[in-house]
Amino acid sequence: MRARVLIRPKAGILDPQGQAVERALPALGFSGVANVHVGRLVELDVDDASQLPGMCERLLANPLIEDYEIIEGVAAHS
Amino acid sequence: MKFGVIRFPGTCDDVDAQLAAGRVGDAELLWHRDRDLRGVDAVIVPGGFSYGDYLRAGAIARFAPVMSQVIEFAHAGGLVFGICNGFQILCEAGLLPGALLVNDHLKFVFRQVNLDVVDADTAFTRSCPPRLSIPVKHTTGRYYSPTPVQVVLRYSAGENPNGSQDDIAGVINAEGNVFGMMPHPEHAVDPLTGSSDGLRMFESIRASVEARVGAGA
Secondary structure, three states: OOEEEEEOOOOOOOHHHHHHHHHHHHHHOOOOOOOOOEEEEEEEEEHHHHHHHHHHHHHHHHOOOOEEEEEEEOOOOO | OEEEEEEEEOOOOOOHHHHHHOOOEEEEEEEEEOOOOOEEEEEOOOOHHHHOOOOOOOOOOHHHHHHHHHHHHHHHHOOOEEEEEHHHHHHHHOOOOOEEEEOOOOOOEEEEEEEOOOOOOOOOOOOOOOOOEEEEOOOOOOOOOEEEEEEEEOOOOOOOOOOOOHHEEEEEOOOOOOOOOOOOOOOOOOOOHEEEOOHHHHHHHHHHHHHHHOOOO
């Protein structure tokens, strides 16, 4: 099964990448942008989806500083 | 005494660490695939970009074969010293609390900084003066911990190079045998390069190992 894991900086922890992107967009003429956060995307094929939380806790994310969201059954990567 | 310096693919400060440790004792390199620490008295996890810093700095190195030996060594009370990427690895391995985040200004920082030794009663700082001049060079050095930690080194007032919480530059575990810091003492062991303050940390480790041997531990 194809799965997707979204990894985001935890709320409350300074996200300088998100801030830099938020400042860059108005400079290009895009207005009304707020609360930008930059995270990471991991896509993977897994036989046993029940292992995904363990993979996230132990390797894919650092739960101290990041939240993760598992999305199961996404379309296959071309 | 004998220091062991770990070399992962992508480590780049291993030779400097070996030369620095070699000024106060014997020092040999240990390969990331090793499953034996060869009887060393203290382990140094040096700086660099282990496994290309893929995923997160230190995240992959933590699972290297040699790290299971380092973790066992630490749990048995052995002295483990992480510098820069080594600090990141020890945090990822759970041997030290907290994590290192990208610098608040997002840039690589490379400069000499002053450090306040806020705890000189540790195995790694017992020979240190109250203030050290040591270089930093990193992009991912902003220390963060949601829980209180035992701070050993702080950036001196106004010198925090990365936005670290409470100016933290180095922390030690509750047992006092695992220590990590972002600045590079191995690059400050000769007046020729501006400072030899870093040598005090290696001397501290030697003194601690000798005191343990002397006490029959």
